[in-house]
Amino acid sequence: MNYDWQTLWFILVGTLFSGYAILDGFDLGVGALHLFVRSDKERRVFLNSIGPIWDGNEVWLVTGGGALFAAFPEVYATVFSGFYLAFMLLLVALLFRAVAIESRSKQPMKWWRNFWDASFSVSSIASSLLIGVALGNIAWGIPLGADREYAGSFLGLLKPYPLLLGVTTLALFMMHGSIYIVLKTEGPLQQRLKGWGKNTMIFFILCYAITTLATLLYVPHMLATLQRYPALFIVPVLSVLFIANIPRNVSKGQGVGAFLSSCGALLTLMALFGIGMYPDMVYSNPSPDNSLTIYNSASSLKTLRIMALMAAIGMPLVLSYTASIYWVFRGKVKIDAHSY
């Protein structure tokens, strides 16, 4: 049987970035909410709720980047050179965030901790926004020349639809993070956080509704694959069900259920994004003929096959480490001598 290796790699790269969105999504969300708690002890609870895992979560982004380079080098080259400054800002934000997590509790001075708290939160918010704006530009389309190079400017990336997707991504991560942090806390702090959970949910659902409407009205090419393969309609239906299930779980006090629903929502939304793009990877707007598709931007079949073998060997290992780390660090946050 002759497999469609390009489609397989489209799904695999999508899986890595979805893994990133689900995992780093909640720790970016926790960061975005960080300044809303005031006391030093509560902030340490926030930081340590993601302490042992944030670093592993970011590896999904790095590996996704590596896989994109290997499987679709043309996309890697066009996107990262085209979004040069925006990407440098994202890298700076991620860098600052890592340093803030590592440094924050190393010194007792109040100004020191306030500075790193602010850095942690601002860089988490900036990273979420920038990721969303990048996705929004990919969906909306960017001007590509026949030479496959980005033909626009930095300011050209700040169109309304990408900005809307940036805000929606931030809202989604904040909701995801607030559901996660409720799982990791107890007592009065947890009660207070449950209240925020409701607010972040409302914020996200509003953004979600507006983004969906804007996509239907203004980004029709994102609908083409769904129209061609009606069976895929199950994906948007599932995403609506997952999203609707979050408030239901929350009102019944099912913390784990709410978190799993939120993960499901992220996964189906990423899948919806992938289906919307397929078979394009970078849509050229104007002149769609210059778009990078999975077929005209992929590596050779030989490389795709070798890499599929690597993924088949490596990904079960990755999932087993990830699962065991989450298992070892399950339960409520306990601050001890080794904490941040």
Place this chain on the structure above:
Amino acid sequence: MDALMLARAQFGFTIAFHYIFPPLSIGLGLNLVLMESFYYFTRKPLYLEMARFWTRIFGLIFAIGVASGIVMEFEFGTNWSTYSRFVGDVFGSALAAEGIFAFFLESGFLALLLFGWDRIGAGAHLFATFMVALGAHFSAIWIVVANSWQQTPAGYHLVGRPGGGIRAEVTDFWQAVLNPSTLSRVGHVYMGAWQAGAFAVLSVSAYYLLKKKNLEFAKACLKIALVVAAVASLLQLFSGHESAEVVSATQPAKLAAYEGHYETAPAGLYLFGWVDEKAGQTHGVALPGLLSWLVSGKSDAPVTGLNAFPPDKRPPVNFVFQTYHAMVAIGLALILIAWLGVFLWWRGALFTTRWYLAVLVGSVLLPQAANQLGWFSAEVGRQPYIVYNLMKTSDALSKAVKPGEILASLLLFGFLYLLLFILFIYLLNDKIQHGLRMKAGEGHRA
């Protein structure tokens, strides 16, 4: 400056900064495995204290290494997108493999290493430490594979690129991975990393001994690290020799530039010197016939000189001559320092010879300098190519990026890394000064 020089400066600066940290993680990782193994088998609290102290230092170094490493993963695309289109089919696989096989391993078990002391047993913790060290070593393999393919490309053919032009595609994966320079260079990088880790431990331990603080701790650390330093420094001599042989066989222009060797004739080995690139002459003190002997076993064998290559296919000669010779000189100094320590240990004077301890305190900088200088030699020595004999660096640049954007990012990272470096030194110093107080209730769950 034009876009090419800016892109090279930006990339060189960010990767040189990054490369302060991974060798330390690799080398400290090895030392941590040894310390924690001593604890596991003897159950002496002293070894546990050592493992914990160095784990905290390791955590700081690792965090900055990861943070500055994420930048690198994307800079092939941002700065060198034309290169990325050309090599992605071969080069990208190595980066993806590094993510799947090394980074997940490292980051997963790092959580247990840093935060798992009270959650898992001593055996499981030792296993986690071992896996983190192993992950760090794996990661070096894949990145050196990728770089070695740039030096000595193999296992590929050139075919039409879907967007026009040509690109390299894999024909034999294992030939590409185990290209002619991979193995010698992995060994060379490993020994450099072991030296970096061992001399960092030596430096801190010697500092404690000079300050008469934490004496038992310092002595035990010093002994373990001295063994690693002595072994690694000596192995580095052989590994360096092997690397030079491979360079002579595969990249003759680079070898000739290392030694400032212009005429194809028997060649000596310079101890130090200066290359007059305009006149095509090298002035300095050389041991006659030694280079010929080192690369071919005969002191009168001719070595290909730079005149065999047109001037536009030569690297900047004096620059690589100087970086290469400085690296070699430091390598020899490290052997001397480490084996002098072994000698003093044998004479029972290791912990009391104060001038020697003072040398050790400063010696932490030497492997760092040698690692940087070695990479400068290897990378600048490959110029004007980004992939040896296949693609020129000047053809590899991103077309969509404007010089002003690269300058902006260079300034941004320049400023940020300066602050980060100050912060790193501040936190490191703080841990060294105060990090060794075992807090109450810090016993290990048996």
